Amino acid sequence: MKNTTVYYQSLLDFADNKLQILEDKNQRRRLQPSARSLHMQVNNGQNECTSFTDNDYLGLSTHPAVIQASMEATKLYGVGAGASRLVTGNNPLYGQLEEKIANFKGCEAAIVFGSGYLANIGIIPALAGPKDLIIADELIHTCIHSGIALSRATCHYFKHNDVEDAQRLLAKHRANHPNTMIIVDGVYSMDGDIAPLDELGMLARQYDAWLMSDDAHALGTIGNGTGSASALGAHNLVPLQMGTLSKAIGAYGGYLAGPKPVINLMKSRARSLVYTTGLPPGTLAAALKAFEIIEAEPERVARPLKLASQFASALNLNPPQSPIVPLIIGDETAAMKASANLAAQAIKVTAIRPPTVPTGTSRLRFTFSATHSDSDIDKLIRACRNLNLGN
Numbered sequence: 001m002k003n004t005t006v007y008y009q010s011l012l013d014f015a016d017n018k019l020q021i022l023e024d025k026n027q028r029r030r031l032q033p034s035a036r037s038l039h040m041q042v043n044n045g046q047n048e049c050t051s052f053t054d055n056d057y058l059g060l061s062t063h064p065a066v067i068q069a070s071m072e073a074t075k076l077y078g079v080g081a082g083a084s085r086l087v088t089g090n091n092p093l094y095g096q097l098e099e100k101i102a103n104f105k106g107c108e109a110a111i112v113f114g115s116g117y118l119a120n121i122g123i124i125p126a127l128a129g130p131k132d133l134i135i136a137d138e139l140i141h142t143c144i145h146s147g148i149a150l151s152r153a154t155c156h157y158f159k160h161n162d163v164e165d166a167q168r169l170l171a172k173h174r175a176n177h178p179n180t181m182i183i184v185d186g187v188y189s190m191d192g193d194i195a196p197l198d199e200l201g202m203l204a205r206q207y208d209a210w211l212m213s214d215d216a217h218a219l220g221t222i223g224n225g226t227g228s229a230s231a232l233g234a235h236n237l238v239p240l241q242m243g244t245l246s247k248a249i250g251a252y253g254g255y256l257a258g259p260k261p262v263i264n265l266m267k268s269r270a271r272s273l274v275y276t277t278g279l280p281p282g283t284l285a286a287a288l289k290a291f292e293i294i295e296a297e298p299e300r301v302a303r304p305l306k307l308a309s310q311f312a313s314a315l316n317l318n319p320p321q322s323p324i325v326p327l328i329i330g331d332e333t334a335a336m337k338a339s340a341n342l343a344a345q346a347i348k349v350t351a352i353r354p355p356t357v358p359t360g361t362s363r364l365r366f367t368f369s370a371t372h373s374d375s376d377i378d379k380l381i382r383a384c385r386n387l388n389l390g391n
């Protein structure tokens with residue numbers, strides 16, 4: 001229905017046209033209500049499903065002690081931070097959490113951002129400018145692209161996990177720029193594979209480049225929970241270890257762990273830290289408690305990868321390197337259909353489509369959590385076999 005009384009009809013037409021283009025390409029997204037509850041159950045408004053699709057790898061978003069810690073801090077300090085960290089939003093829990101992260105990661109210091117996305121769009125422009133060079137894996141997370149765009153550095157992408165291709169780019173371009181960053185995901189969010197941080201670290205050393213890993217899916221899941229660099233024995237080769245508190249940690253927020261001067265620089269130069277409100281105190285308390293649980297319970301950390309391996313082996317998929325198991329379907333519509341068929345069997349798995357993944361590689365992305373029971377896994381395997389999914 002055309003609304004003829006508004007002056008901004010062109011705006012409505014613009015949005016309608018864009019939506020139609022997305023619809024035609026099968027790329028329009030719609031938000032579904034999803035009420036998560038304990039033990040990876042999610043209600044999508046139609047039926048109660050077991051979720052194999054979220055990033056709560058350790059079940060800490062619903063852990064009673066984490067909830068308790070969050071409630072206590074909320075009672076003490078209120079629900080919001082009230083201001084940015086440089087004003088009055090720097091609750092003392094920040095200091096405790098940052099010290100915990102630095103210790104846990106074995107780094108000199110750490111700084112907490114409002115989210116992983118805010119971390120990446122703050123860190124990268126604080127370290128690289130228009131004269132500099134960035135070499136990045138072609139499959140890096142979309143918020144790293146945003147950070148690179150804001151930095152206005154020259155960026156070249158290397159083929160996924162291809163160290164030779166990265167070297168080729170460095171050999172060709174490194175000399176033309178004062179500073180260079182190499183940026184990768186520690187664990188790739190849509191494929192679940194690990195970046196070759198050991199080899200990339202050697203390259204970074206050779207070409208005087210600064211290696212940064214985004215450990216959003218690696219913290220709490222590999223390297224005894226401490227992430228990708230230590231999993232590969234490359235800890236000293238990765239000076240910039242970024243990650244999120246929103247996945248295995250179960251709360252919300254992002255962080256950078258690294259050398260002290262770099263962390264201190266963020267406090268003045270990372271715009272997405274300086275010009276945004278601090279995190280809610282309850283969120284900081286939740287994250288802090290989550291790290292304590294991870295340190296105390298190594299079995300919890302080991303379980304998601306163990307379950308992912310069981311699942312992959314039952315369906316004859318490649319052995320996973322993380323709790324993320326992609327099952328490539330190819331076509332968008334077929335992937336959506338497979339997801340709907342699993343939902344009918346009370347399994348929630350989102351279909352991942354372009355532009356999140358390259359055209360022709362639409363997939364089901366299964367993720368595993370420490371709180372999945374053995375019978376949850378059996379149920380999932382049965383449902384997939386019923387639908388002829390897997391090899």
Ligand SMILES: *Cc1c(COP(=O)(O)O)cnc(C)c1O
Nearest residue numbers: 115116117141189214216244246
């Ligand atoms: C989820 C994710 C982010 C963003 O983290 P948020 O805390 O959700 O904003 C960044 N990088 C990667 C690789 C991610 O998967």
